[in-house]
Amino acid sequence: MDGATIEGEGFQSALAPRPPHVPADRVIDFNLHQPVPGGQSVHEFWRDLLASATHDVMWTPHNGGHWLATEPGLCETILADSDRFSSRVVIVPRDPIGETYSNFIPLSLDPPIHGPFRKVLNDNLGPRQVNAVADSIRKLTNELIDAFAGQGHCEFKEEFAEQLPVRIFMSLVDLPEEDLPRLKYLADQFTRPDGTITFPEVEKGFRDYIGPILRERRGASGQDMITNIANAEVNGRPLTDAEAENLTIQALVGGLDTVVNLLSFVFSYLAISPELQAMLASDPVKIEDAMTEFLRRFPVVSDSREARMDIELDGVTILRNDMIMASTVPIAMSEASNPDALDFRLDRKVRRHSVFGRGAHTCPGMHLARLELKIVLTEWFRRIPLFRLKPGTSLSYTSGIVATVNPFELEWDV
Numbered sequence: 001m002d003g004a005t006i007e008g009e010g011f012q013s014a015l016a017p018r019p020p021h022v023p024a025d026r027v028i029d030f031n032l033h034q035p036v037p038g039g040q041s042v043h044e045f046w047r048d049l050l051a052s053a054t055h056d057v058m059w060t061p062h063n064g065g066h067w068l069a070t071e072p073g074l075c076e077t078i079l080a081d082s083d084r085f086s087s088r089v090v091i092v093p094r095d096p097i098g099e100t101y102s103n104f105i106p107l108s109l110d111p112p113i114h115g116p117f118r119k120v121l122n123d124n125l126g127p128r129q130v131n132a133v134a135d136s137i138r139k140l141t142n143e144l145i146d147a148f149a150g151q152g153h154c155e156f157k158e159e160f161a162e163q164l165p166v167r168i169f170m171s172l173v174d175l176p177e178e179d180l181p182r183l184k185y186l187a188d189q190f191t192r193p194d195g196t197i198t199f200p201e202v203e204k205g206f207r208d209y210i211g212p213i214l215r216e217r218r219g220a221s222g223q224d225m226i227t228n229i230a231n232a233e234v235n236g237r238p239l240t241d242a243e244a245e246n247l248t249i250q251a252l253v254g255g256l257d258t259v260v261n262l263l264s265f266v267f268s269y270l271a272i273s274p275e276l277q278a279m280l281a282s283d284p285v286k287i288e289d290a291m292t293e294f295l296r297r298f299p300v301v302s303d304s305r306e307a308r309m310d311i312e313l314d315g316v317t318i319l320r321n322d323m324i325m326a327s328t329v330p331i332a333m334s335e336a337s338n339p340d341a342l343d344f345r346l347d348r349k350v351r352r353h354s355v356f357g358r359g360a361h362t363c364p365g366m367h368l369a370r371l372e373l374k375i376v377l378t379e380w381f382r383r384i385p386l387f388r389l390k391p392g393t394s395l396s397y398t399s400g401i402v403a404t405v406n407p408f409e410l411e412w413d414v
């Protein structure tokens with residue numbers, strides 16, 4: 001854990017000295033793991049950051065010292081160009097989080113090795129497999145709403161957003177719901193570490209849990225995703241125990257901490273947008289349009305890449321093994337991509353975003369994420385057409401590899 005400390009208040013990393021190949025005018029004070037300044041949303045924070053960037057490629061001394069692409073086209077290129085930018089390590093700081101996470105697949109593998117492992121996930125998360133759970137998503141959505149609709153209020157994140165996607169995911173992988181808090185805690189450490197556990201401990205926690213389950217399901221006839229991974233083949237041979245573990249752990253991290261946050265952003269925004277609520281409640285057909293804008297307006301993932309060679313970019317030299325962040329946030333929040341990027345607008349002629357990434361690693365969970373968002377919006381507006389933030393509630397946010405909204409309360413008339 002060179003240069004990094006784990007403290008009770010969250011993840012802290014010592015500042016890296018500026019290396020000789022980084023010009024002084026490229027330095028920007030940006031820390032992905034810092035608290036979002038009070039009163040600002042994550043996306044406003046990024047907008048100000050982008051406005052303060054003097055070049056398309058900047059460098060920050062935080063989180064081990066890494067480059068930061070601020071221009072949308074560059075972010076897209078870096079995410080997709082695996083010949084020059086490897087996804088072996090995608091999380092900053094590289095040490096200790098990124099290197100630990102690089103044990104998991106398929107994200108840490110570059111094409112062409114990546115393809116066969118990725119296919120195992122595609123075979124489990126394709127539109128056909130996902131549509132088969134639509135009724136379960138609808139049923140659980142209504143059960144969760146049943147629990148609080150009559151009382152006129154709920155703590156949205158804890159009582160809804162943290163329940164629905166993770167419980168659906170637990171059923172896809174056929175794991176018991178009582179194990180959820182433990183797994184969710186472990187998954188969150190990679191995306192928003194809170195300093196309560198070291199990363200080797202997180203990895204061990206996952207392996208101790210998932211290893212025996214995978215071995216038990218080898219040769220079993222279940223149809224769940226973990227049984228399918230345990231019995232999958234790559235390049236004409238079975239997955240090794242380690243490969244099956246590494247693939248399952250990454251699917252768990254992806255499945256447990258992304259839709260939760262998207263739902264939190266969407267509903268916290270809806271809570272302060274009564275006109276949008278009225279429109280969606282009176283005309284559910286508009287939900288599809290609203291979804292396209294929600295996905296543009298609330299990108300949450302900020303991954304990086306490792307340079308595979310020395311690369312000339314925007315007038316600087318990125319040295320081999322340097323880390324460069326290509327967050328999905330600037331792609332959608334840049335004014336060059338979407339004029340008045342912070343405005344939520346259904347009538348945008350052009351909508352540029354990469355909320356699910358770009359290239360070979362584009363999210364395999366996107367069909368599930370979209371379906372969940374659609375069903376949740378449809379059922380919620382059918383049951384609770386008008387709601388608001390509970391008086392006294394102010395929205396606050398946590399930045400990180402996956403950004404989130406901190407818990408907030410909603411209320412409505414009953």
Ligand code: HEM
Binds near residue numbers: 090250255354356368
């Ligand atoms: C709103 C929800 C979601 C968002 C915004 C999201 C976003 C992303 C992004 C941006 C990437 C690309 C990362 C990169 O290239 O560095 C990615 C990859 C991935 N996501 Fe998602 N994701 C979501 C939901 C899910 C779900 C529900 C699952 C699992 C069921 C999942 C599993 C994965 C996996 C395993 C990868 C790595 C794919 C590969 O390397 O080929 N994601 N996701």
